[in-house]
Amino acid sequence: MQWETVIGLEVHVQLRTKSKLFSGASIAFGAEPNTQACEVDIALPGVLPVMNRDAAYMAVKLGLAIDATINIQSVFARKNYFYPDLPKGYQISQYEIPIVERGKLDIEVDGKKKTIGITRAHLEEDAGKSLHEEFHSNTGIDLNRAGTPLVEVVSEPDMRSPAEAVAYLKKLHALVRYLDICDGNMQEGSFRCDANISMRPKGQEKLGIRAEIKNINSFRFVEKAIEYEIERQIDVLEGGGEVVQETRLYDAAKNETRSMRSKEEAHDYRYFPDPDLPPLMLDDEFIQSTKDSLPELPAAKRQRFIDQYRLSDYDAGVLTTSRELADYYETVAANAGDAKLAANWVSGELAAYLNKESLDLDQAPISAELLGGLVKRITDNTISGKIAKDIFEAMWVGGGDADSIIDSKGLKQISDSGALEKIVDETIAANPGQAEQYKNGETKLIGYFVGQIMKATQGKANPKQVNEILKKKLG
Amino acid sequence: MALDPTDVRKIAELARLEISDSELTIYTHSLAQILDLVGQMNVVDTTGISPMAHPSDSPLRLRQDLVTEQDHREGFQKIAPATESGLYLVPKVIE
Numbered sequence: 004m005q006w007e008t009v010i011g012l013e014v015h016v017q018l019r020t021k022s023k024l025f026s027g028a029s030i031a032f033g034a035e036p037n038t039q040a041c042e043v044d045i046a047l048p049g050v051l052p053v054m055n056r057d058a059a060y061m062a063v064k065l066g067l068a069i070d071a072t073i074n075i076q077s078v079f080a081r082k083n084y085f086y087p088d089l090p091k092g093y094q095i096s097q098y099e100i101p102i103v104e105r106g107k108l109d110i111e112v113d114g115k116k117k118t119i120g121i122t123r124a125h126l127e128e129d130a131g132k133s134l135h136e137e138f139h140s141n142t143g144i145d146l147n148r149a150g151t152p153l154v155e156v157v158s159e160p161d162m163r164s165p166a167e168a169v170a171y172l173k174k175l176h177a178l179v180r181y182l183d184i185c186d187g188n189m190q191e192g193s194f195r196c197d198a199n200i201s202m203r204p205k206g207q208e209k210l211g212i213r214a215e216i217k218n219i220n221s222f223r224f225v226e227k228a229i230e231y232e233i234e235r236q237i238d239v240l241e242g243g244g245e246v247v248q249e250t251r252l253y254d255a256a257k258n259e260t261r262s263m264r265s266k267e268e269a270h271d272y273r274y275f276p277d278p279d280l281p282p283l284m285l286d287d288e289f290i291q292s293t294k295d296s297l298p299e300l301p302a303a304k305r306q307r308f309i310d311q312y313r314l315s316d317y318d319a320g321v322l323t324t325s326r327e328l329a330d331y332y333e334t335v336a337a338n339a340g341d342a343k344l345a346a347n348w349v350s351g352e353l354a355a356y357l358n359k360e361s362l363d364l365d366q367a368p369i370s371a372e373l374l375g376g377l378v379k380r381i382t383d384n385t386i387s388g389k390i391a392k393d394i395f396e397a398m399w400v401g402g403g404d405a406d407s408i409i410d411s412k413g414l415k416q417i418s419d420s421g422a423l424e425k426i427v428d429e430t431i432a433a434n435p436g437q438a439e440q441y442k443n444g445e446t447k448l449i450g451y452f453v454g455q456i457m458k459a460t461q462g463k464a465n466p467k468q469v470n471e472i473l474k475k476k477l478g
Numbered sequence: 479m480a481l482d483p484t485d486v487r488k489i490a491e492l493a494r495l496e497i498s499d500s501e502l503t504i505y506t507h508s509l510a511q512i513l514d515l516v517g518q519m520n521v522v523d524t525t526g527i528s529p530m531a532h533p534s535d536s537p538l539r540l541r542q543d544l545v546t547e548q549d550h551r552e553g554f555q556k557i558a559p560a561t562e563s564g565l566y567l568v569p570k571v572i573e
Contacts, residue, residue, distance in 0.1 A: 020543045027546030036564035037555070041547040045554060057543035078531040079538075085494055087568040100531070133571055143565030271492055276531050284537035 004241070005205035008233050009213075010168045010198060011160035014175055015153045016185045017129070017193040018061045024128045024152035025052030025095065032191050040131070040146035046090035052279055058152040059283060061184035062102045062126050063293045065154060068182055068300055069121055071106025073290055077125075079280040082272045087144050088131035096155075098274040101125030102283065103154075108178070109302070110170040111320070119171050120159030126283075129153050148192075154184075160199065160210065165229040169222050172196060173324075174301075176222075181301055181326045189220050196225055201246065202236045211236075212246040216260050219253050228253040232260050304329055312342035321350050327364050331371045338375020341382045348378050352395055369398050377405035385409065386416050389462050418465040420472070426464065427472045430455050441477050449473055481510045 023030055026043035043050045066073045080098035103124035110117050131146035156175060162168045176194055179185040186193050201213035216232060219225045231253075236246050251260040299307070301323050308319035308329075322332045328349070336345040353374065357367060377394060380386045386394065386409060394408050402408050409415055417423055430452055431438050441448045452473050456464050486506045490497050497505060551564065560567035 022543055022545045022547075027541075027544060029545040029547070035551075037551045037566065038549040038564070039547075040554075041550065042554075047554075053541045054538055055543050056540035059540065076531075083492070087566075087571055134565065135571070138562055138565070138567055140570050141560065141562075141567040142569070142571045143562065143567055145565055273492065278532070281532040281534050281536055281538045 006202045006237055007205045008163055009160045009201045009203060009210055010162040010229060012158045012162070012168060012171060013197040013199070014156045014172065015195040016156060016179050018058050018152040018154060019183065019185055020055055020057045020061070020152055022055060023150035024055050024058050024126065026150055028150065030151045034147055036145040037147060040149060044150040045146050052095065054280070054283065055152060058126060059102065059285065060293055062124065062154050063285065063290060064182050064184055064297060065124055065179065066103035066106060067294055067297060068178055069106030069108055071103045071121065071124065073285065074100055074102055074104060075285050076100065076282045077102040078282050079277045080274045081277045082274055084272060086130070087142060088133045088146070088149065090131070090146065090149065094128060094130065095277055095280070096127035097125035108171060108174050110167060110174050112166050112170050117167065119161045122157045122159050124154050124156045127153050127155055165226045168198065168229055169226050172222060172225055177301060177325050181298060183298070192220065195220060198225065198229055200229060200232045200236065202233065202240060212248050214246060214248065215250045216253050217250055217263070224253060224255050227258055228260060231258060235260065312336060312346065314343065314346050318346050318350065322346060325364070331364060334371035335375040335378060338372055339378035339382060341378065344382060345375065345378050348374060352392065356399055368401065373398060373404050380405050380409065384416060384418055384465060386414055387462060387466055390414050390416070414463060416465050417460055417463050418468060420468060423464060423468055423472055426456055426459060427469065427476055430459065431476060438477060449477070481506055481513060
């Protein structure tokens with residue numbers, strides 16, 4: 004049977020506020036356990052939550068960026084369950100009326116564009132952390148994370164392959180970084196994904212029974228976990244069985260998902276409006292000022308790169324995948340004097356080096372200004388593109404700026420026509436046979452002469468001039 | 479509205495409340511009475527009335543995003559039954 008995969012994603016986006024959603028405790032990562040957990044966070048009796056204005060601002064920013072409806076009135080509810088890292092016995096979340104509803108995000112897989120619906124995005128607080136090891140068969144609880152503001156972004160079941168799921172996730176990740184509402188750090192858990200996966204016979208309308216995979220903390224794992232789950236479910240279905248609706252945990256080390264049955268019976272959260280919190284009301288002024296504060300979004304930036312820098316749609320797409328990369332590119336372009344060439348260096352040489360050494364852009368040893376300075380020297384004919392690659396390598400390992408490397412290594416391109424003519428004459432004289440063949444119509448041999456001249460000048464001869472002089476002298 | 483003892487058992491379990499068999503009868507009866515009252519209110523025609531999320535008319539008060547809390551771990555952990563390395567200890571939770 005032909006199966007169709009149906010995937011919906013729930014992404015927890017940790018907001019980049021300074022303090023918690025309902026208390027004035029810090030949310031900075033990495034503090035000593037329980038030093039950032041105040042009375043409200045640890046749920047001492049008699050405390051009351053007071054909401055963080057910036058959390059609402061950031062949620063609205065996201066809502067506007069995904070073309071969603073912003074609910075002027077949204078309601079906080081209690082989601083009730085018992086777990087030691089949830090001191091109140093309930094999580095404050097939004098249930099019936101979330102702050103953001105009905106948005107969308109465009110993705111692209113293998114050149115094919117597709118719109119993924121976003122059902123809702125609601126504000127909620129994070130739980131603490133349970134540490135299961137080394138406490139004489141006890142569990143250790145750190146409540147620093149309890150109360151940290153999250154926006155949970157729930158997609159429609161619109162994705163049909165692991166690749167689409169990853170594309171959606173990357174798009175959302177880039178967007179929250181663009182909006183500066185989340186640091187996007189997946190290792191630290193600032194951007195976490197749960198995936199709902201079900202299979203149905205191709206052509207069938209009705210959705211199959213889904214399993215939810217939790218705890219996926221990298222783009223690669225999302226792909227792997229979904230791939231594994233698809234195979235597992237097909238095996239179950241083709242073996243005549245039924246998929247059980249359950250929560251499963253992805254184990255990256257074993258590359259498998261496994262059932263978390265312990266949580267199943269607790270799936271009755273008994274939501275009700277939190278009596279401690281009246282509805283969150285947003286006025287037009289709040290929404291308008293949030294709208295005014297939105298930065299240039301990826302799609303608009305991509306179009307601008309095409310218009311302003313005359314880049315191809317593909318190049319513009321690559322260079323706007325993240326705000327950091329786009330900013331880096333614009334700085335290179337501004338310094339280089341040739342936007343297209345700048346684009347080639349950023350998505351070519353720079354990307355290749357970063358990839359080879361598994362570095363992020365912010366760890367690149369060459370700043371955008373310095374790379375721009377290097378490209379500038381190609382633009383103004385000081386060096387050839389080939390020499391530039393050697394200089395790039397030297398800059399990468401800390402050799403300083405392009406100009407000082409050009410000076411110290413004597414790499415300046417030879418563009419003096421007198422000097423070049425002399426070299427060309429010598430080369431022709433040293434290769435009389437090839438010169439004769441060229442004259443007899445084997446014009447492809449010009450490449451041979453260029454090669455000889457480059458060798459003699461260690462690549463410093465201006466290739467364009469060499470070509471012209473050669474043609475003149477040989478012809 | 480009818481409420482049977484198994485419903486009450488389930489509600490108690492979800493709330494982590496231990497109730498004896500004799501209490502079960504009492505709770506089943508009194509909870510059913512509460513639901514009867516809700517049933518009476520349900521008779522009222524509420525067409526055109528928007529649901530109320532909170533009895534107070536005032537909107538949610540928002541505060542500025544500032545870190546205003548200091549570390550009081552030592553004080554808080556004095557009343558905790560067990561702590562170690564700054565963590566609260568609880569009986570092992572198995573996932």
